Amino acid sequence: METEIFNKRYKLLNKYTRGLVLLTGDFIAIVLSCLISYQLLAVLLVDQFSFIIGYSALMTLSILTGLGLFKMYVVTWRYTGLRELIRLILGITAGGLFTVVISNILWEPGNTELNYMALVLANSILLIGAFRISKRVLIELVDMPGRDKKHAIILGGGTEGEQILRDIRRNSSWNLFVNALFDERSIPGVMIHGVRCRGGLQDMYQYLESSPTEMMIVAYPEIPKSELKDIIDNVKSIRPKMEIKILPSFHHLTDDPVGVKNIRDISIEDILGRDPVKLDMNSIAASISNKTVLISGAGGSIGSELVRQCVKLGPSQLIALDIDETELFHVENELAESGIDVIPCVASVIDEHKIDQILNYYRPDVIFHAAAYKHVPMLESYPEEAVKVNIGGTRILAELACKYMVDKFVMVSTDKAVNPTNVMGATKRVAEEICMSYNGDCVTKFISVRFGNVLGSRGSVVPLFMEQIKNGGPVTLTDDRMQRYFMTIPEAVLLVMQAGSMGKGGEVFVLDMGEPVKIIDMAHDLIRLHGLEPGKDINIEVTGLRPGEKLFEELLNAEEGVLKTEHVEIFKAICSSKLTKLELEMKIMNLFNLIDKGATASLRTSLQEIVPTYSFKDELRNMGLGRRELGVHKND
Known part of the structure; x- marks a missing residue:
């Protein structure tokens, strides 16, 4: 309590002390102005000295009052800029x-x-202007390159680069000295805050070869990812230990002026995947605003991002449902100040009674179903769990959505549902079939959305590689030919919401994931981004394909093909179900009967009866417990 009182008194004292210093400086400046003006007009004013004294006193009082009215005694002396000078005038x-x-x-x-x-x-x-700007000028003159400062360059000489450079010059705590600016769009030789623009990319590469530089700041938010990747590769080939910071694209920034606080370390998301897609935010907002939204799997990577994006669109209330209470706590805590009623519900999607209670009480308008088991090798060992959650959970939620007349049910699916070679993909394909079979039976519009891997999701390859790099390697991958489609989590979620807003019911939408990425190239990029060299500082080891893994994921050429939609990045899969709803129900009941009897060895064959395109290795055909029955152990 005493410390708090002291801090308040200190801030108050500091406030009035600063104002008194500025007032004193302004007073002296006006007096000097009067003396100088009198000397210049002394011949004309020789007989009017007494009048000039009174006139000068009036002017001094008037000017100080005018400065006070324009709040010039509550500004920060150190950061006086053009706005303050205009107010001063x-x-x-x-x-x-x-x-x-x-x-x-x-x-x-x-x-x-x-x-x-x-x-x-x-x-x-x-x-007065010279006095007010003196502290800033002094700081920037003294802020010359020293031995303890990092030498940096900025790529991007536009508005963003200028603002970041100005912020660096103001804040000595960053301990940086910017040597040069580079930008193809700028005229070489121009000076920005005392730093010269030295040309474009080729000039930058030549500069790095001959000049000691420890950091590069990319202040060019609209630069294409493919171009940025080439730049990073070239920079790292010249200076492998170079520290690289980036100003994210503007959809990650607030409306505040760009500054050092916006800069972060460059990540794999900045150079992989596609450039940001165009979205119809009005249609997305219309599908969420003022509605009750329920998100299953709300603690996961996709589910939690769905919660974040939905909150921005102003739902009347948002029910975040997940079996993981710790992750739900983190989501709730993160969004506590959002102003939206985020309601955490700890429940499993296979608990029919509990889910019935939740939907009956909250009566959601929209359901995003993201709850699922997704880890491919793990589910090869435990196929019965994949059936319970991915098929059973979807069936329960779909049936109750119909019962409580939910307007839209959007299920998050996967590219692994196309010609599946693993239990996870097969069960998600059955979940799509469930959604299609329920559509038309009630008012609920059922929509499924397929997409590939997302960068940084839990259990994905990126966090695994980063942990391996942190531990000194080696980085392990199953096959050096393996390719995957990648998308950032926010982009995937927004496209899911876009597809949901477009859907009329019964569709399986497919997101255009761009070009596939070789996993070994991603490993090389991650190692370089950490300032290390592949094969020298960190080794890469190939361990062989795991059960159920593909070398290449199929996505757009989905079995029977796809159709274009009004959105260039969203396609509609041609899915003609071979089973009636009753036949599908009977086959799903058979799956659960096999689980109840402990006959999990037959699950894969029964899944294949529902999904004819599902294929698996012969040695797994009669081994429902997969890795457990094959005798593969942790230390093998």
Whole structure:
């Protein structure tokens, strides 16, 4: 308590002390302006000294009052800029006008006195302006390159680069000295805050070869990812240990001015995947705003991002459902200040009674079903769990969505549902079939959305590689030919919401994931981004394909093909179900009967009856427990 009182008193004292210093400096500057002006007009004013004393006193009081009215005694001295100087001129001008009005009432001054006043005002602007900007000038003059400062360059000489450079010059705590700016769009030789723009990319590469530089800041938010990747590769080939920072694209920034606080370390998401897609945010917002939204799997990578994006669109309430109470706590805590009623519900999607209670109580308008088991090799060992959650959970939620007349049910699917070679993909394909079979039976519109891997999701390859790099390697991958489609989590989620807003019911949408990425190339990129060299600092080892893994994921050429939609990145899969709803129900019941009887060895064959395109290795055909029955152990 005493510390808090002391801090308040200190801040108050500091506030008034700063104002008093500025007031004193302004007073001295005005007095000097009067003396200089008097000396310049001394011949004309020789017989009017007593009048000039009174006139000068009035002007001094008027100018100080004008500066006070324009709040020039509550500004920060150190950060005085153009806005403050404009307010300063307005304050002095206001003081001059006040002087004219009062002097005409008291003295009726002539042309000589008015000339004197004009000189005083001009000199006051110069001297007070010089005083106000003196601290900033002093700091920037003293802030010269020293031995303890990191030498940096900025790629991007536009508005963003200028703002970041200015912020660096103001804040000595960053301990940086910017040597040069590079930008193809700028004229070589121009100076920005005392730093020269030295040309474009080729000039930058030549500069790095000959000049000691420890950091590069990419202040070019709209640069294409493919171009950025080439730049990073070239920079790292010249200086492998170079520290690289980046200013993210503007959809990650607030409306505040760009500054050092916006810069972060470059990540794999910045150079892989596609450039940001165009979205119809109005249609997405219309599908969420003022509605009750339920998100299953809300603690997971996709589910939690669905919660974040939905919150921005103003739902009346948002039910975040997940079996993992720890992750739900983190999501709730993160969004506590959002102003939206985020309601955590700890429940499993296979608990029919509990899910019935939740939907009956909250009556959601929209359901995003992201709850699922997704780890391919793990589910090869435990196929019964994949059936329970991915098939059973979807069936329960779909049936209850119909019962409580939910408007839209959007299921998050996977590219692994296309010609599946693993239990996870096969069960997600059955989940799609469930959604299609329920569509048309009730008012609920059922929509499925397939997409590939997302960068940084839990259990994905990127966090695994980063952990291996942190531990000194080796980085392990199953096959050096393996390729995958990748998308950032926010982009995937927004496209899922876009597809959901477009859907009329019964569709299986497929997201265009761009070009596939070789996993070994991703490993090389991650190692370089950590300032290390592949094969030298960190080794890469190939371990062989795991059960159920493919070398290449199929996505757009989905079995029977795809159709274009009004959105260039969203396609509609041609899916003609071979089973009626009753036949599908009977086969799903058979799966659960096999689980109840402990006959999990037959699950794969029964899944194949529902999904004819599902294929698996012969040695797994009669081994429902997969790795457990094959005798593969942790230490093998």
